[in-house]
Amino acid sequence: MDAADFRKRLRAWFRRHGRDLPWRRTRDPYAVLVSEMMLQQTTVAAVIPYYERWMKRFASVRELAAADESEVLALWQGLGYYRRARNLHAAAKKIAGELEGKFPHDYEGLRALPGIGDYTAQAVRAFAFDEPVPVLDANVIRVVARLHDIRTPVDIAKGLAKVRTKLEELLPSGGGHEFISAIMELGALVCRAGRPDCLLCPVKSFCAAKHPEKLPVKAPKAPVKERSEHAAWISDGKTILLQQSTARRWVGLWRLPPLAAEPVGGASAELTYSIVRERVTLRIHRTAKRALMASAEPRKAFSLGELERIAIPSPHRRAISKMIQEVFDRG
Ligand code: SF4
Known part of the structure; x- marks a missing residue:
């Protein structure tokens, strides 16, 4: 050439x-x-x-x-x-x-x-x-x-x-x-x-x-794994409780508090997102604060206005929007 x-x-x-x-x-x-x-x-x-x-x-x-x-x-x-x-x-x-x-x-x-x-x-x-x-x-x-x-x-x-x-x-x-x-x-x-x-x-x-x-040719990839995550929706209508992650993936970011297992009664909202070789279904459950696991991570109730100014991982931001929309639709 x-x-x-x-x-x-x-x-x-x-x-x-x-x-x-x-x-x-x-x-x-x-x-x-x-x-x-x-x-x-x-x-x-x-x-x-x-x-x-x-x-x-x-x-x-x-x-x-x-x-x-x-x-x-x-x-x-x-x-x-x-x-x-x-x-x-x-x-x-x-x-x-x-x-x-x-x-x-x-x-x-x-x-x-x-x-x-x-x-x-x-x-x-x-x-x-x-x-x-x-x-x-x-x-x-x-x-x-x-x-x-x-x-x-x-x-x-x-x-x-x-x-x-x-x-x-x-x-x-x-x-x-x-x-x-x-x-x-x-x-x-x-x-x-x-x-x-x-x-x-x-x-x-x-x-x-x-x-x-x-072209280009790529080497075969490992199959994508399916996984579920559960998070809590604790809101008095004016504020939403969030928990600041100390885990590697979202360190420093505020997300809906995680739940160890799926509570009875089904999820109020559900969405999927992908991370490296994993497809995660995130399910949001209305629950009381006492249902949360003990955790050293800080928790704080934020007003809707404050949510714009804090860093929230995008799947959780989408979940929060869905839940807020659901409240509007119901009432
Ligand atoms: S394969 Fe790419 S580089 Fe080759 S002719 Fe087509 S557009 Fe051009």
């Missing part, structure tokens, strides 16, 4: 068709890091309003470092995977404190920040510092696997290494920001998961994929 010709065509297409996304207008490494942390497991459309709100409130590393965790989590709520918000906060504290405000430029320095893996470190190098480095997100992996008809599963080390090598052969000697943005955008808009738009593809003449819709 003539890499220079490939880059030329990709660049020309990107300059015409690339979307104007808010984080593409900046080279501020902090802003790039915020966008990259938010974009993990979340769509571009969902992230835009969160990113804009966040950058308005925490415009710099120092502002984020000085914030209370409760405010950080409250601003993040709805995006899920709160560990990303905690890591971002911890990274800002480290940069503002130990690193005296100096944002790391090199791979090792970035990887030493809390919660920054290979992907995020490389993304910051490309998007903030314009370095031509391999940034392997799902879009890039799919495009490269198809261009080179790579049939090894890309979620095992051997397949990912093949993709990385092929991507490195395509990298320019400078201008990582535009090249990586362009190849990601090709994956998002044209070389999409499932059915790619090959007829519209600017690099079709370079593509070796015979059955692109079957």
